[in-house]
Amino acid sequence: MITIKSNREIELMKHAGHINYLTHQEVKKHLKPGITTKELNDIAHKFILENDCTPSFLNYEGYPASICISVNDEVVHGIPSKRKIKAGDVVSIDIGVCYKGYHSDSANTYIVGKSSEEITNLVENTRKALYEGLSVIKNGIRVSEIGEKIENFAKANNLGVVEELVGHGVGTCVHEEPDVPNYYTNDRTKLRSGMVIAVEPMLNLGSRHIYMEEDEWTIKTEDGLPSAHFEHTVLVTDDGYVILTE
Ligand code: MF3
Numbered sequence: 306m307i308t309i310k311s312n313r314e315i316e317l318m319k320h321a322g323h324i325n326y327l328t329h330q331e332v333k334k335h336l337k338p339g340i341t342t343k344e345l346n347d348i349a350h351k352f353i354l355e356n357d358c359t360p361s362f363l364n365y366e367g368y369p370a371s372i373c374i375s376v377n378d379e380v381v382h383g384i385p386s387k388r389k390i391k392a393g394d395v396v397s398i399d400i401g402v403c404y405k406g407y408h409s410d411s412a413n414t415y416i417v418g419k420s421s422e423e424i425t426n427l428v429e430n431t432r433k434a435l436y437e438g439l440s441v442i443k444n445g446i447r448v449s450e451i452g453e454k455i456e457n458f459a460k461a462n463n464l465g466v467v468e469e470l471v472g473h474g475v476g477t478c479v480h481e482e483p484d485v486p487n488y489y490t491n492d493r494t495k496l497r498s499g500m501v502i503a504v505e506p507m508l509n510l511g512s513r514h515i516y517m518e519e520d521e522w523t524i525k526t527e528d529g530l531p532s533a534h535f536e537h538t539v540l541v542t543d544d545g546y547v548i549l550t551e
């Protein structure tokens with residue numbers, strides 16, 4: 306079932322989204338060569354608690370940290386560790402924030418310092434792919450139109466679209482119906498005003514193929530080339546959408 310949020314629920318989700326955005330800003334401030342991914346995790350964890358929220362991902366299906374940090378060929382769900390960030394790393398930060406039982410989910414990818422033109426384009430085009438996907442959202446569209454847009458944009462830019470992981474509804478659970486794939490499907494499900502979804506393209510510089518690490522969380526590209534991930538939680542409205550996580 307896809308839930309339509311009440312005005313009260315939307316207010317709580319806007320707050321969860323705002324704290325999510327501020328947590329991203331806080332982590333970004335500290336993202337420099339030499340810092341460990343665990344240190345970045347702890348900065349986010351503390352900031353979320355100080356704002357009377359809780360980290361949505363901690364213990365989610367057994368996930369052992371507060372945020373996900375995925376570096377270079379790691380696509381998503383990287384577990385923070387003693388790994389030190391280096392200049393030129395491509396770092397995806399994925400944060401879930403819960404306020405009074407309502408979640409928000411958002412991801413950004415950064416290049417630490419400078420990288421090649423190819424990798425800079427990967428990151429910029431993945432950000433653009435997210436906004437391309439969002440651009441079609443309004444009451445009455447089919448969910449598959451979002452994926453169609455993202456897929457077309459990615460293909461035009463020669464990027465691999467990860468298919469095994471998808472966007473999703475958001476509410477009292479981080480992952481609710483509907484699925485929001487980043488590619489075209491013949492699913493007829495429609496969006497309605499008051500639904501809240503997370504759109505999250507994961508695009509690879511090389512092929513779309515991925516595998517799971519032995520830690521049973523970290524997803525990596527099969528060819529070892531870098532990947533980027535951007536995500537916003539958005540509210541569907543009569544004539545468009547409102548981004549809750551910026
Ligand atoms: N933002 C992630 C997603 O929607 C959720 C991470 S779940 C966790 O794919 F368990 F890894 F935390």
Ligand code: CO
Nearest residue numbers: 410503505536
């Ligand atoms: Co998500």
